Amino acid sequence: MDFKKQKPIYQQIADSLCERIVCGELPAEERMPSVRDVAVQLGVNPNTVMRTFEYLQQAEIIYNKRGVGYFVSADAADRILALHRKEFMEEDLPAFVQKMKLLGLSFDDIRKYE
Amino acid sequence: MIDIKNFSFSYTKTQVFDNINLQFQKGAIYGLLGENGVGKTTLLKVISGLLKPTAGSCTVDEWVSFDRQPKFLQNIFLLPDEVPLPDSTTPERFFSDLAPFYPKQSVEMLQHLAGELNVDINRKFKEMSFGQQKKSLLACALALNTEYLLLDEPTNGLDIPSKADFRRILSERVGGDQTIIISTHQVKDVENLIDPIIIISQNQVLLNASVEKITEKLYFEYGGQQRPEALYSEMMPGGFLNVLVNDGMGESQINIEGLFNAVLRNQSTVKKLFD
Numbered sequence: 343m344d345f346k347k348q349k350p351i352y353q354q355i356a357d358s359l360c361e362r363i364v365c366g367e368l369p370a371e372e373r374m375p376s377v378r379d380v381a382v383q384l385g386v387n388p389n390t391v392m393r394t395f396e397y398l399q400q401a402e403i404i405y406n407k408r409g410v411g412y413f414v415s416a417d418a419a420d421r422i423l424a425l426h427r428k429e430f431m432e433e434d435l436p437a438f439v440q441k442m443k444l445l446g447l448s449f450d451d452i453r454k455y456e
Numbered sequence: 457m458i459d460i461k462n463f464s465f466s467y468t469k470t471q472v473f474d475n476i477n478l479q480f481q482k483g484a485i486y487g488l489l490g491e492n493g494v495g496k497t498t499l500l501k502v503i504s505g506l507l508k509p510t511a512g513s514c515t516v517d518e519w520v521s522f523d524r525q526p527k528f529l530q531n532i533f534l535l536p537d538e539v540p541l542p543d544s545t546t547p548e549r550f551f552s553d554l555a556p557f558y559p560k561q562s563v564e565m566l567q568h569l570a571g572e573l574n575v576d577i578n579r580k581f582k583e584m585s586f587g588q589q590k591k592s593l594l595a596c597a598l599a600l601n602t603e604y605l606l607l608d609e610p611t612n613g614l615d616i617p618s619k620a621d622f623r624r625i626l627s628e629r630v631g632g633d634q635t636i637i638i639s640t641h642q643v644k645d646v647e648n649l650i651d652p653i654i655i656i657s658q659n660q661v662l663l664n665a666s667v668e669k670i671t672e673k674l675y676f677e678y679g680g681q682q683r684p685e686a687l688y689s690e691m692m693p694g695g696f697l698n699v700l701v702n703d704g705m706g707e708s709q710i711n712i713e714g715l716f717n718a719v720l721r722n723q724s725t726v727k728k729l730f731d
Binding site: 348349350351353354378381382383384385386387388389390393 | 484485620623624627628630648649650651667668671676678707708709710
């Protein structure tokens with residue numbers, strides 16, 4: 343009944359980097375930590391971190407300056423927020439609603455948390 | 457690249473490998489997994505030229521391993537699970553005895569690694585705990601800086617913090633041309649480090665695939681109900697781990713123990729899936 347998803351490691355690493363971008367630890371137009379540094383910090387395979395960076399680049403959250411490294415996009419925080427919204431609507435919310443049904447709760451029951 | 461072709465190997469009475477093909481590409485940390493006694497160590501010995509194939513061939517770049525040409529040997533190092541150590545030797549001495557044979561070795565690297573792993577390279581081996589010996593030898597092996605590095609059960613005997621140190625120094629060393637093969641049955645120690653993953657079993661190679669490929673073909677579900685169609689299910693806190701054929705379910709986090717059991721129990725299904 344409970345369909346639990348566990349994201350692949352490269353996406354978990356992407357999530358934690360996004361967190362650092364959103365909270366301002368990695369500001370817009372700043373240089374990202376290197377693939378190697380992230381890999382060593384976490385003790386994971388550098389190729390996995392490379393996948394994280396490719397994924398973030400595809401989502402236009404970071405960009406690559408050839409020969410220099412990766413940088414945080416100017417609108418990275420907005421893009422991350424948009425991604426989070428999408429993830430919430432497509433994954434978290436359906437699971438939430440399903441759980442409500444299972445527990446016999448209606449939307450009226452949760453209105454007070456609005 | 458390491459290229460093993462139509463390879464068979466037997467000790468006098470037991471056949472260990474029967475006509476296998478296996479390739480290792482450059483610049484990766486391979487995980488070589490298998491139950492006890494399936495031939496992981498034998499395979500490492502064949503690759504490094506210590507054992508001769510009964511049939512077929514093993515070449516490393518342009519070198520036939522068993523020819524044991526100096527140009528080949530200076531670029532490959534095998535760190536066995538247990539190394540016989542003269543009592544009065546120190547890691548520093550052990551390293552300087554080996555160093556002349558390995559042109560890319562670096563004492564600075566040895567010192568750096570010893571620092572990272574918290575071992576004193578001027579202390580005698582006999583005064584060290586097993587874990588410290590293991591870490592010292594690991595530092596020496598890495599600092600010889602060979603293109604091919606074969607580690608047989610490198611995390612055996614390491615304490616908990618050292619296992620994390622081990623993962624860190626290995627991830628630091630990857631990149632470029634170095635190829636590392638880690639043989640182990642302690643998969644938790646190398647989770648998220650090894651990629652690709654090779655699983656061997658009696659006489660056979662059951663799997664040789666990147667983590668990306670594995671999660672494309674298989675789906676790992678955590679904490680649900682037991683599913684009858686699963687290749688492998690195992691109880692875990694909060695439900696079951698199910699290893700399923702990935703039927704458009706997206707990507708999930710790999711669980712190497714689950715993978716290992718799923719592959720071992722569904723050899724023909726897995727073969728078809730990955731071919």
